[in-house]
Amino acid sequence: MKRAEVMLMRLFAAFVIAFAMMSSAAPVAHAQVRVSVEDGHLNPMPIAVVEFIGANPAAQQVGRDVAGVIRANLDRSGLFRPIASNAFIERIQALNVPPRFADWKIIDAQALVVGEITPQADGRIRVDYRVYDVFAERELTSDTFVTTPDNWRRIAHKISDEVYEQLTGEQGYFDTRIVFVSETGPRTRRVKRLMIMDQDGANPFFLTSADAMVLTPRYSPTAQTITYMSFETGAPRVFLYDLATNRREVLGDFPGMTFSPRFSPNGRGVVFTLDMNGNSEIYAMDLGNRARRRLTNNAAIDTSPSYSPDGNQIVFTSDRGGSPQLYVMNSDGSGQRRISFGSGRYSTPVWSPRGDLIAFTREGGGRFAIGVMRPDGSGERILTESYLDEAPTWSPNGRVIMFFRESRGGGARLWSVDLTGRNLREIPTQTDASDPAWSPLLP
Amino acid sequence: MRAGLVVSIIGHVGAALMTMLVWEASSSLPTSGGAVVPIEIVAIADEANVRALRLDAPDEEASAQEEQTAPEEIQPAAAPTPGARRPPPRPQEEEFDLSDASAFINREREPNNRPREGELSTRDQEGAGRGTAETATLEARIASISSQALNRCWRSVADMPDPQRLRVVVAIRLNRDGSLNGQPRVVSPTNYTFDPLMSEAVNRALRAVRTCDPLDRLPEDPIVGEAYDLWRDQEVEFKVRQ
Numbered sequence: 001m002k003r004a005e006v007m008l009m010r011l012f013a014a015f016v017i018a019f020a021m022m023s024s025a026a027p028v029a030h031a032q033v034r035v036s037v038e039d040g041h042l043n044p045m046p047i048a049v050v051e052f053i054g055a056n057p058a059a060q061q062v063g064r065d066v067a068g069v070i071r072a073n074l075d076r077s078g079l080f081r082p083i084a085s086n087a088f089i090e091r092i093q094a095l096n097v098p099p100r101f102a103d104w105k106i107i108d109a110q111a112l113v114v115g116e117i118t119p120q121a122d123g124r125i126r127v128d129y130r131v132y133d134v135f136a137e138r139e140l141t142s143d144t145f146v147t148t149p150d151n152w153r154r155i156a157h158k159i160s161d162e163v164y165e166q167l168t169g170e171q172g173y174f175d176t177r178i179v180f181v182s183e184t185g186p187r188t189r190r191v192k193r194l195m196i197m198d199q200d201g202a203n204p205f206f207l208t209s210a211d212a213m214v215l216t217p218r219y220s221p222t223a224q225t226i227t228y229m230s231f232e233t234g235a236p237r238v239f240l241y242d243l244a245t246n247r248r249e250v251l252g253d254f255p256g257m258t259f260s261p262r263f264s265p266n267g268r269g270v271v272f273t274l275d276m277n278g279n280s281e282i283y284a285m286d287l288g289n290r291a292r293r294r295l296t297n298n299a300a301i302d303t304s305p306s307y308s309p310d311g312n313q314i315v316f317t318s319d320r321g322g323s324p325q326l327y328v329m330n331s332d333g334s335g336q337r338r339i340s341f342g343s344g345r346y347s348t349p350v351w352s353p354r355g356d357l358i359a360f361t362r363e364g365g366g367r368f369a370i371g372v373m374r375p376d377g378s379g380e381r382i383l384t385e386s387y388l389d390e391a392p393t394w395s396p397n398g399r400v401i402m403f404f405r406e407s408r409g410g411g412a413r414l415w416s417v418d419l420t421g422r423n424l425r426e427i428p429t430q431t432d433a434s435d436p437a438w439s440p441l442l443p
Numbered sequence: 444m445r446a447g448l449v450v451s452i453i454g455h456v457g458a459a460l461m462t463m464l465v466w467e468a469s470s471s472l473p474t475s476g477g478a479v480v481p482i483e484i485v486a487i488a489d490e491a492n493v494r495a496l497r498l499d500a501p502d503e504e505a506s507a508q509e510e511q512t513a514p515e516e517i518q519p520a521a522a523p524t525p526g527a528r529r530p531p532p533r534p535q536e537e538e539f540d541l542s543d544a545s546a547f548i549n550r551e552r553e554p555n556n557r558p559r560e561g562e563l564s565t566r567d568q569e570g571a572g573r574g575t576a577e578t579a580t581l582e583a584r585i586a587s588i589s590s591q592a593l594n595r596c597w598r599s600v601a602d603m604p605d606p607q608r609l610r611v612v613v614a615i616r617l618n619r620d621g622s623l624n625g626q627p628r629v630v631s632p633t634n635y636t637f638d639p640l641m642s643e644a645v646n647r648a649l650r651a652v653r654t655c656d657p658l659d660r661l662p663e664d665p666i667v668g669e670a671y672d673l674w675r676d677q678e679v680e681f682k683v684r685q
Contacts (some may be wrong), residue, residue: 032614033582035589035679037651040599110650135653169603169643356604420602 042420044081045110045167047074050092051085052115052129059117062125062152069156070113072200073174074163076416077400078423083109095128104134111140111167115159124148127155131163140166153202154442161441173395174199177439178402179217179226182206183412183432194228194241199395199438201428207241208232216260219439221353221396222267226437227251229259238272240287252285252292260304265311271295273303282316284331295333306358307331308351308375315339315349315358315375326360328375339377348391351375354398357419361390361403370403370417383421388412393438402427404434578673585667585674588660593679597651600644601683609644610682615652619671622657630678648681 049071052063074080090103095116104112115129130142141162145155154175161172182195192213197204208214212232219226224243229236238251238261251261256276263270264284271284280301285292296302300320307314311331318327326340326349340346344364351358357372362382369385370392388406395402399419406412411432417424427436573581600609612631616624627649635641661667661674 032676032678033585033589033674035586035593035677037590037593037597037679037681038684039594040597040601040651040681040683041595042599042602045598110654133650135650135656169639169646354604 044079046083046108047080047111047113047163047167048083048085048088048104048107048109048134049074049113050088050115052117052127053092053095054117055119058149059119059125062149063115063117066115066117066127066152066156066159067113069153069200070160070163073157073160076200076425077164078418078425079164079168083107095130099132101132101134101137104132109134111163113159113163120146125152127152127159129159131166153198157198157200170399171397171441173397173400173438173441175442176396177442178414178427178436179207179219179439180404180414180429180433180436181214181217182429183434194226195429195431195433196243197429199427204430207243216435217437218262219437220263220267221265221440222263224439224442225263225267227261227263227270227272229261238270240270252290262306264307265309271305271307271314273305282314282333293333295329295331296336297333302327304348306349306351309353309355313351313375315351317347317349326358326373326377339375340373340380341377342380350392350394352394352398353396357398359392359394359401361392370401372401372419381421383419384415384417384424389415391435393436395438396440402436402438404436406434573670573673581667581670581673584664585661585670585677588664588667589658589674589677589679592655592658592660593651593681596655597681598647599683600647600681603640603643605640606683607685609641610680611641611644611648612678612680613648613652614676614678616676617658617661617674619662620657621659621661621663623652627652644681648679651681652679 049067051060051067054060054063071082075082087107088103089106090100092099092114095114099112099114110133112132112134113129114132115127118126118128120126124146125148127145127147128142129144131140132138133140143159143162145158147155157175160174164170164172164174176199177196178199179194179196181192183190183192185191190213191210192215193210194207194214194217195204196207207226208230212230214231215229215236217226217228226241226243228239228241230239231237232239233250236257236259238258239248240251241248251258251270251272254274254276256274258272258274261270261272268288269284269286271282273280274283275281279299280303281294281298282296282302282305283292283294295305295314296316296318298318298320300318301324302316302318302320305314305316313328314331315326315328317324319325320327321338324345324347325338326346327336327338329336339358340360342362344362347361347363349358349360352372356374358375359370359372362369362371367385367387368389369382370389371380371382373380383401384403386405387408389403390406392401392403394400395416400416401419402414402416404412405415412434414427414429414433414436415424416427427433600606603609610631611629614628614630618624629645629649632638632641632645635645662671667674
């Protein structure tokens with residue numbers, strides 16, 4: 001009896017404790033409203049780039065120049081809106097003091113870039129910079145470069161790339177160069193020379209002389225090497241140009257014409273068109289042992305090959321169906337299939353470095369357009385169209401396309417457009433310019 | 444004999460505790476979110492909830508119908524508590540705030556002479572709990588106000604590759620003035636460190652929440668302004684429209 005009682009009492013106590021625990025553990029019931037945000041906007045992000053501070057007037061001038069180039073880069077990307085410096089409230093005087101975020105929030109700056117130029121005893125300059133997320137009130141990144149004063153532009157591009165990457169999650173493309181065909185002289189005796197410049201049009205210089213016409217320059221995706229077509233030896237031939245050594249060489253000695261070359265993604269091979277007796281076929285060549293392999297075998301014109309970034313496929317142009325259209329094949333030439341079925345003639349396909357899209361030129365109704373489609377041919381979108389838009393080339397991050405535009409009776413100029421079809425801008429060049437090729441990020 | 448007494452005591456105390464637990468559950472029911480509550484309970488909330496209905500324009504027909512269809516077993520749980528009395532009827536002029544155009548428009552849109560939204564905030568101040576239907580309406584309005592504000596602050600992921608994949612859910616807690624209380628917490632995705640595109644989507648969501656801080660339209664809203672307990676915690680889902 002006694003034991004039974006004790007057991008019952010224990011049971012009761014266990015009950016009470018269990019209840020007590022349950023009620024104390026029960027969370028305070030607070031409604032959690034579910035909010036759905038689906039529209040948003042795609043407006044450029046307001047950003048404040050402050051003139052880099054400097055200890056002496058020369059350093060201050062470099063500081064102004066660096067900030068100016070960063071602002072111009074970010075503005076040209078279409079993703080940022082640099083805020084005019086006369087709107088700034090806080091005056092940055094030292095890099096080590098955190099900024100007053102409230103002052104930057106008021107002017108709606110989402111991000112803040114500050115920096116300092118410090119002259120070194122050996123004549124070089126040290127560039128320190130910091131990037132802040134204003135609303136999160138934290139530093140995103142900081143870095144230091146030491147370089148010769150005349151190299152300030154590259155430093156500005158590198159900082160721009162870092163800012164871009166921190167705030168978009170994608171790799172930047174500002175520390176890059178463009179090689180293109182510079183065109184001068186009357187239309188009947190046009191002089192076409194290879195020229196190279198920074199992506200913003202600065203530092204242009206010629207790579208080839210005025211003696212021989214050049215066409216279709218293409219950058220190696222891995223090295224500072226260019227391949228292009230030149231009439232230097234009489235017949236059109238594909239050349240390689242090493243930018244580090246300024247060495248040029250003809251790619252192979254073929255009986256016919258070679259043209260429209262392009263590097264493989266690893267830079268160790270080139271794919272190009274070889275024309276013999278009026279029949280153009282696509283060949284791949286290993287740059288190590290110079291062995292070549294024929295990839296197409298067709299009575300029609302097959303040309304303009306471009307590798308997918310994984311190197312497994314090649315997109316090219318062929319008129320085997322009656323008019324020039326885009327085709328994709330495996331990199332050994334197998335599995336050839338047509339992917340473009342829209343109205344018009346398709347040419348100059350280029351596979352995006354991201355792999356998800358192929359850019360092309362489409363001609364129809366007396367106009368030329370630059371467009372993109374998926375590698376299976378779906379999702380075709382025209383980004384820009386005019387009297388003559390031609391020869392797209394991708395920025396290394398696959399977000400921007402550069403091409404050349406020619407007006408009726410006017411010269412050709414370089415333009416860029418965002419992948420969304422927005423932010424169409426002209427790239428300043430001293431001469432008329434065509435056939436641009438975007439470099440990878442500089443080392 | 445004594446054992447019987449002990450069993451009896453245990454039984455009674457257990458029953459009493461069970462009742463207390465039921466009351467606890469029922470009292471927390473209205474604030475636990477309208478979305479999961481069945482429709483029957485909504486009807487009861489209108490008719491027999493802990494708080495009174497609008498008195499000057501009761502919805503007779505709906506009430507009668509609700510009484511008939513209301514399940515028997517739920518009624519005790521939703522019966523009025525002793526502390527909850529119907530507030531005395533107030534003159535119409537007091538309830539119409541003509542200076543507040545949005546509240547006015549909301550009243551006009553309210554169908555079937557149901558309790559008007561404008562009244563709810565004044566009733567909350569009177570201390571009693573909130574009806575489930577009322578909670579659902581308030582929550583919808585809170586979600587709408589927050590969504591409108593955050594849409595303006597959110598840089599969409601529509602320009603990124605495969606944007607449909609980049610869905611981000613962020614939990615936020617707000618102070619009474621609508622400002623962020625603590626850091627926003629990423630609920631989903633759970634692991635995105637090595638996914639740069641998803642990381643950027645998360646950054647854009649967090650940036651939107653911070654840029655929109657404070658969400659001061661919530662405390663300033665004439666209808667939900669006082670319902671702080673309803674808008675204190677929010678789960679915000681950022682995704683591109685399908």
